[in-house]
Each structure stands twice: as C-alpha cells, then as structure tokens.
Amino acid sequence: MSALAIWVLWVVIGVVCVIIEVFTPSFFIMWFGIGAFAGALVSLFSGSFLFQFLAFIVVSTLLVVFTRPLAKKITGRPARKAAVDGLIGTDGLVIEDVDPETGKGLVRVGSDIWRARSADGISKISVGRRVRVVSVEGTHLIVEEHRREPFHAEKGGE
Template identity: 40%
Template sequence: MSYVGWMIFGVVLLVIEILTPTFFFLWFSIAAFLSGILAMFGLNLGWQVSVFAVASTLLVIFTRPIAKKIMGEAPRKVYVEELKNGVATVVQDIDSSKGTGIVKISGENWRALSVDPKKVIKKGEEVVIERIEGTTVYVRPIETEAKKEGEEI
C-alpha cells in the first residue's frame, strides 16, 4: 500500500473517531499515519503492516486508560426493570395490527405495541409500560378521570 493509501485510511479513521463518542479509532488513525510516513521512506508493505499492528496495540493498551480518566464516568445506562410501570409519551401512533408505534421514555425512543392489540393509541397520549420484550415495550393508555367520565355520559 502506498503512503497515500495509509493517509486516506488514517483520515477515514479520524472521521469515524469524530463521529463516535469514544477514544478508540484515534489510536488506529495515528498508527495509520505512522505507517504512511514509513511508506514515504520506502519501507516495504510487510514493515508498514507490522508497524501499524504494533503501534495500534501499544497505543490502545497504554493510552486508553488515560483517555477514559479524562472523559470521566460513562453515563448511567437505563435498566429495563426501571422502565416497567413508567410513563411514556407516544411519538408515533401505536397500532399493533400494523406493527407500528414509538414512545419516548427518559429521552429515548422505543418501539411500542399496545397490550390490547385492538386498541390504537394516538400520538401525544401518555401510556404506562406494562412489560418489555427485547427492544419493544408493551404499553397501555393511562385512563384519566376526564376520559372515564366522558365514557359514562
């Protein structure tokens, strides 16, 4: 691979690093630039690949812990058990017969289906999470006093 190839590879890895919130691809990008510099001086492909592999490994092993300290603690993950019986807002109509529906829970969108497959829940309504299966939440609408009184009349 020519030095141009290594430099392009390094730039691509750098762009991926910018688009992701980790300090992971940065080390590979640096190693690609190092290999590109060595390619400019005429080292053969075997040496270039070896330098890339060794430099990547050493950079990940020795600098990743430092980068983790600088970045601080990772944000707390949402636990599935915490979501049960929680309230969510419907952001896309939930229609179990069509398999459509999205709710927003703690700022995250989840695929949603109604526990009553015959009931369509409209966008903007609030729902209670009954159960979670994989990446799908099963919900039921919140029955407000106004709705109950309106049905009785």
Template identity: 35%
Template sequence: MDVQYWHWLVFGLILIIAEVFIPSFTIFWFGLGALAVGGILWISPMELTAQLLLWAFFSALLTVFWFVVMKPRMLDKTRAGMSREALLGETGQVISVPEGDRRGIVRFTKPLLGSDEWSFICDEPVQLGDRVQIRDVSGNTLIVAPKIYR
C-alpha cells in the first residue's frame, strides 16, 4: 500500500480528536507529528520508513517542547483563586508600618490572590522590614503576626 500525504493528515486529525476522549495531552503531539509528516509528504514524496522515522522524530520533538519549554511557563504562580486556608502561614515583609487608624502594608515575594501587596492589621508592634506571617483574613485585610524563627 502506498501511503499518501492525506493518509497522514487524516491519521493526525484522528489522533488530535482522540485527545478529546482520552485526555492525556500526549496523543495530541503524535497527531501534530502526523500532520507535519503529511505536510512534508505533500511537498516531497518519500519511503514509508522515512515517513515513520519523521513521525517519531516530530512527535518526540513536540512532546519534549511541550513538557520542557511551554508547560513550565504556563504554571500560575500568582496563587490567584486560592482559598483562605491556603494563605494562612504565608510570610511577607512589612513595607509600611500601621499607625493609628491607618493599616500597614505587607509585600509578598509571590502574589497572593492576584496582588503582592496587602494591607494588614497586627496586634503586636512591627517595624519596617519585619517579616510577618498571615494568621487570618478579614475582608480585604490580612491579620498577621511577627514571624517567629526557630
């Protein structure tokens, strides 16, 4: 049987559609590899062995590209959408000390719920630059305590 370019295109589309029913996000890359072989075969005919080697090469290359380059960049590092309980214990640095009725401001190295600076209330006195730890959340204000180092 002579494998034509459209065989690879149909095979690639079947694999990509199969990803919808078998959500592993790996079949997708084999489908894209098949589409690439179909495109190359459309331009330049080649033996079946070369086609299979190209398919394996493109599939592996695209899979590695996804897991090594793209997936790490797509991780959400902002902690947006975290529950209140997930915030408890997070540590930040005081950048504005509370005075009278004015609340202090604490900055975190990673944004929490979409912001890296939050107003805070603290029952104990804190100084500029002190490290504080979240004990509770009250509306849009954090309730913190000075960080205890052990």
C-alpha cells in the first residue's frame, strides 16, 4: 500500500470516529479519532506502519486516560452504576431466615429473590420481616431490619 493510501486510511478512520462521536456523545470514540489523525501525521514522515500504529495507540490512550474524567466533569454526568446498585435503599421481604451463623438467608425484592446477609453480621432476621437493602456484595444483598412488625401483604407490602 502506498504512503498516500495509508495516510488516507488514517484520515478516514479519524473522520469516521469523530462522526460516530457526534451521534453518541460519550467523549470516548473521539479520542480514537484524534489518535488516528496522529497516525496520519506520522505516516507523512515515516513509512513504518509500526510507528504510525504506536502513535495511534499512545495518543488515544493518553487522551482517554487524561481527558475523559475532565469531559465527564464538564458534562455533569454522574458515573454509571451497576444495575444492582439500584437496589440500595429498596425494601424487601425475608423469605428464609437471614442467619449469620449459617450464612444463609433469602430476601425477595420486587419479583426477584436474592441471597442476603445482615448488615451488622450478627443479627438474625426472621421470615416475614421487612428489610432495607444497605449494600450489595457480589451476589448477596446486605440488609437491615426495616420495621419491627412482620410483613403482611394486606398492609400494602410487596
């Protein structure tokens, strides 16, 4: 491939990345477009594809690492949380005793059933009790008893 063709290829990759960024404003793809423009610039001075590719990788990586946090701050977008983090603060129903001695316990939150542990690590929470999710650790919900009275569906529970 001729040097001009490689230069054009880098420019096309850069333009495509910038166009994609326009339609998905994530401040992520654009950095690879700028990296491709760096590869195009290096191709004007060096015929070595290795140097061009290194310029692309180095510039793209540096831009992602150093400017993406700044772009997030400017746009004011909060960091994405995992879907399970949305469970924190929700109420659930104990359907199998949450027992720190056995390490077992099941809680229903909405229509889903989760393994659960007590937040303090020593309290046993009995079946029928209402709990609140305080955190998530792996596949376990960490819960604390929410109310002292047993859970009753007719009281508007879940």
